[in-house]
Amino acid sequence: xxxxxxxxxxxxxxxxxxxxxxxxxxxxxxxxxxxxxxxxxxxxxxxxxxxxxxxxxxxxxxxxxxxxxxxxxxxxxxxxxxxxxxxxxxxxxxxxxxxxxxxxxxxxxxxxxxxxxxxxxxxxxxxxxxxxxxxxxxxxxxxxxxxxxxxxxxxxxxxxxxxxxxxxxxxxxxxxxxxxxxxxxxxxxxxxxxxxxxxxxxxxxxxxxxxxxxxxxxxxxxxxxxxxxxxxxxxxxxxxxxxxxxxxxxxxxxxxxxxxxxxxxxxxxxxxxxxxxxxxxxxxxxxxxxxxxxxxxxxxxxxxxxxxxxxxxxxxxxxxxxxxxxxxxxxxxxxxxxxxxxxxxxxxxxxxxxxxxxxxxxxxxxxxxxxxxxxxxxxxxxxxxxxxxxxxxxxxxxxxxxxxxxxxxxxxxxxxxxxxxxxxxxxxxxxxxxxxxxxxxxxxxxxxxxxxxxxxxxxxxxxxxxxxxxxxxxxxxxxxxxxxxxxxxxxxxxxxxxxxxxxxxxxxxxxxxxxxxxxxxxxxxxxxxxxxxxxxxxxxxxxxxxxxxxxxxxxxxxxxxxxxxxxxxxxxxxxxxxx
Numbered sequence: 001x002x003x004x005x006x007x008x009x010x011x012x013x014x015x016x017x018x019x020x021x022x023x024x025x026x027x028x029x030x031x032x033x034x035x036x037x038x039x040x041x042x043x044x045x046x047x048x049x050x051x052x053x054x055x056x057x058x059x060x061x062x063x064x065x066x067x068x069x070x071x072x073x074x075x076x077x078x079x080x081x082x083x084x085x086x087x088x089x090x091x092x093x094x095x096x097x098x099x100x101x102x103x104x105x106x107x108x109x110x111x112x113x114x115x116x117x118x119x120x121x122x123x124x125x126x127x128x129x130x131x132x133x134x135x136x137x138x139x140x141x142x143x144x145x146x147x148x149x150x151x152x153x154x155x156x157x158x159x160x161x162x163x164x165x166x167x168x169x170x171x172x173x174x175x176x177x178x179x180x181x182x183x184x185x186x187x188x189x190x191x192x193x194x195x196x197x198x199x200x201x202x203x204x205x206x207x208x209x210x211x212x213x214x215x216x217x218x219x220x221x222x223x224x225x226x227x228x229x230x231x232x233x234x235x236x237x238x239x240x241x242x243x244x245x246x247x248x249x250x251x252x253x254x255x256x257x258x259x260x261x262x263x264x265x266x267x268x269x270x271x272x273x274x275x276x277x278x279x280x281x282x283x284x285x286x287x288x289x290x291x292x293x294x295x296x297x298x299x300x301x302x303x304x305x306x307x308x309x310x311x312x313x314x315x316x317x318x319x320x321x322x323x324x325x326x327x328x329x330x331x332x333x334x335x336x337x338x339x340x341x342x343x344x345x346x347x348x349x350x351x352x353x354x355x356x357x358x359x360x361x362x363x364x365x366x367x368x369x370x371x372x373x374x375x376x377x378x379x380x381x382x383x384x385x386x387x388x389x390x391x392x393x394x395x396x397x398x399x400x401x402x403x404x405x406x407x408x409x410x411x412x413x414x415x416x417x418x419x420x421x422x423x424x425x426x427x428x429x430x431x432x433x434x435x436x437x438x439x440x441x442x443x444x445x446x447x448x449x450x451x452x453x454x455x456x457x458x459x460x461x462x463x464x465x466x467x468x469x470x471x472x473x474x475x476x477x478x479x480x481x482x483x484x485x486x487x488x489x490x491x492x493x494x495x496x497x498x499x500x501x502x503x504x505x506x507x508x509x510x511x512x513x514x515x516x517x518x519x520x521x522x523x524x525x526x527x528x529x530x531x532x533x534x535x536x537x538x539x540x541x542x543x544x545x546x547x548x549x550x551x552x553x554x555x556x557x558x559x560x561x562x563x564x565x566x567x568x569x570x571x572x573x574x575x576x577x578x579x
Contacts, residue, residue: 054102
């Protein structure tokens with residue numbers, strides 16, 4: 001709830017603090033004293049559009065600040081923290097500071113939890129914190145969305161459950177509709193893509209590349225390009241190991257064998273020479289193995305002539321073509337082919353997928369229409385009940401012949417909230433046609449209709465604070481008493497702040513705040529060269545009697561007026577102010 005509202009240089013108010021509390025708070029004062037600035041300040045704190053004309057003449061800027069006490073788990077506290085602000089907690093209660101400044105140049109700044117924030121954040125917070133019903137601003141009541149929301153709130157948990165199930169299925173229905181539309185609208189593009197992929201995969205399959213084949217063939221091509229040099233080197237190495245001419249003692253194997261035999265003759269006399277002889281024998285075996293391999297290598301080179309090199313170059317050319325088209329290497333070409341094959345399977349399944357989606361869309365739509373019909377039925381039932389209750393309230397609010405008509409038209413297209421179009425209409429009397437609230441009701445009537453609705457809905461998920469500006473416009477006498485009574489009834493559940501000019505309404509207040517105007521004359525003694533300012537005061541019980549006497553008769557010191565004022569206060573106390 002709002003704990004305190006502070007206003008500086010807004011309209012005629014220089015600097016004022018409104019201490020607020022739970023229950024019903026009223027703001028009274030003479031015409032022009034600045035009562036409406038209270039509502040203007042609240043509007044600024046809720047993200048309303050700023051107006052440089054509201055800045056007090058001669059001031060650089062105007063400001064409004066509010067201290068709110070909320071449950072630490074309230075969504076507004078979390079949103080404020082997301083915006084970078086802080087909400088201090090004391091004894092299980094979170095205290096949140098909101099502020100707004102408006103410069104004389106029209107520039108506006110917003111602050112949430114002590115930190116600068118976009119004005120839009122104030123608007124977001126305001127949706128869950130405060131509802132303002134003013135003479136010139138009944139947007140919430142006129143909005144068909146708000147009317148549907150109010151009706152759904154009144155219908156309660158059963159409708160909320162049915163609506164939740166409907167919306168979940170509706171979301172799925174829109175999703176498969178979107179997929180179906182995409183498949184159909186992109187059919188030609190998808191067909192061209194499928195043909196392209198099919199041709200590419202056919203080309204790859206015909207070449208049938210193997211993993212790493214491009215690198216293997218490259219190495220083999222280099223080898224064959226230098227075959228003669230390799231053959232000569234292998235032959236020379238083989239000749240060095242084993243001489244071709246018998247008896248030539250210059251080859252390595254002959255010399256190693258001779259050394260081995262020489263040592264073997266004396267090996268029995270020395271272990272060290274025996275070991276050396278054995279190692280020379282191993283070297284001899286190794287040299288023979290190498291010589292054999294070199295011989296085989298030469299033989300292979302003889303068979304891998306120019307024909308093989310030609311074959312390799314042709315194969316490498318085919319692989320290079322795939323690499324140019326599809327990927328930087330053969331291994332990546334093979335990976336691309338796997339992905340492309342999966343995509344081709346998906347594209348080739350379009351016809352069966354479209355058929356399947358068609359059937360699913362039709363089936364889901366049929367289910368949605370059944371659910372929407374059930375929701376419409378629940379709304380129609382709730383509309384009759386809400387209409388009857390609100391109409392009963394209107395009779396006590398100086399609108400005795402008025403009826404709130406709630407139309408539920410379920411013939412609309414499927415939407416996220418069903419097929420219903422909701423319209424709140426006001427029928428001023430039985431012989432008159434019912435007209436939309438925005439067209440068939442004055443500002444005062446709209447305020448009273450909203451009050452009646454909020455009284456009925458107050459126990460169903462209420463917003464913490466309601467602000468009413470001149471809700472009692474155009475009424476008096478007994479009707480004014482009933483308006484005050486219903487404001488007090490609403491205040492059992494929520495905090496209510498009312499700007500009023502009727503003593504019958506003010507008598508029901510838990511806190512009575514008076515706005516007083518002071519005119520300061522200029523040096524020449526004329527008011528026009530001076531300035532006017534207003535002050536705000538929380539009234540004591542005795543001061544309330546005088547203020548009500550002023551509102552009743554314009555004479556706050558009149559004994560008879562004060563007696564009447566006291567009587568109003570005593571009568572108001574007969575209605576318990578708390579549930």
